Amino acid sequence: MIEVQEVGRTFTISRRTGLLRRERRVVHAVQNLSFTVRAGEFVGYLGPNGAGKSTTIKMLTGILAPSSGRIQVAGLDPARRRTALARRIGVVFGQRTTLWWDLPLRDSFELIRHLYKVDRVAFKRRLDELTELLGLGEFLRTPVRQLSLGQRMRGDITAALLHDPRVLVLDEPTIGLDVVSKAAMRGFLRSLNAERGTTVLLxxxxxxxxxxxxxxxxxxxxxxxxxxxxxxxxRATAPEESSIEDVVARLYARGAQAPDQ
Structure with missing residues (x-):
C-alpha cells in the first residue's frame, strides 16, 4: 500500500553571516530511505524531533516532492497525483485541525462531503456509523471552537474517514488527550484496522x-x-514509559549504527 524506495529530501537554508553576506547550506531531512507498508498493516513510524518524520509524511501525502527516489501510495505517485490520492487516503495532524473553526461540527462534515464528492446516501451511512462509534452525537451542532481537545480530535478522525480511505496517516492523534479520551481513541483505531482492514501509518x-x-x-x-x-x-529495547529519544539512545548503546550527523 505504501512503497518508499531510496528516497531523499534536501532543503537549502540561508542565514545572514554579515551585513551584506548570507551563507547557504544544504540540510538532508531524509536520506536514502526505503520501506514498505502492506495493505491492512498498522505501522508505527517513530523518531525524535527533527528526525525527518514530518518531511516523510508530507512526501507521502504529496505536500512535498522527494529530491530523489520513488514513492507510491495506494498505487499513485503522491507528488504527481495529489488530488487523486486525496480520495484514497485520510490524514490527521494532532496539532492542526481540518475542521472549520466557527462552524458546527456537522456543517464541517457536510463541506468535506462536497470537497470529496461523496454520495449523499453513502455519506449519511458513514457519518452515522462514525458518530456512534466515536460518541459524537451530542456535539454535532457545536461549533468546533467550543469543543474540547478530545472532542475535536474525534471530529478530525471522522472527517478523515468520511470518504472511506484505504490508507489513514496519523500524526500524533492522541497528543494532549486525557487518559479516558486516549483509551477511547486507541480502541477505535484498533477496531478500524481490525474490522475494516484500513492501512494505518502512525x-x-x-x-x-x-x-x-x-x-x-x-x-x-x-x-x-x-x-x-x-x-x-x-519492547526488548526499552520499557513502555521510555521516550522516543530514550529508545534511540538504547538502540545505539546495543550496537546499532548511528546515522551520520
Missing part, C-alpha cells in the same frame, strides 16, 4: 500508542531508518 511520541496499536515499527533518526521490527523487538 507517528507518535507516545510509547503507549505503539505498544497497544502497532503490528510493526520503524524508527527514523537524522533522516535515515535506524530500526525496523516487531513490537517485541522494540
Amino acid at each position: 507517528t507518535t511520541h507516545d510509547m503507549g500508542d505503539i505498544e497497544r496499536l502497532c503490528h510493526r515499527v520503524m524508527l527514523i533518526d537524522h533522516g535515515r531508518l535506524a530500526f525496523e521490527g516487531g513490537i517485541d523487538d522494540l
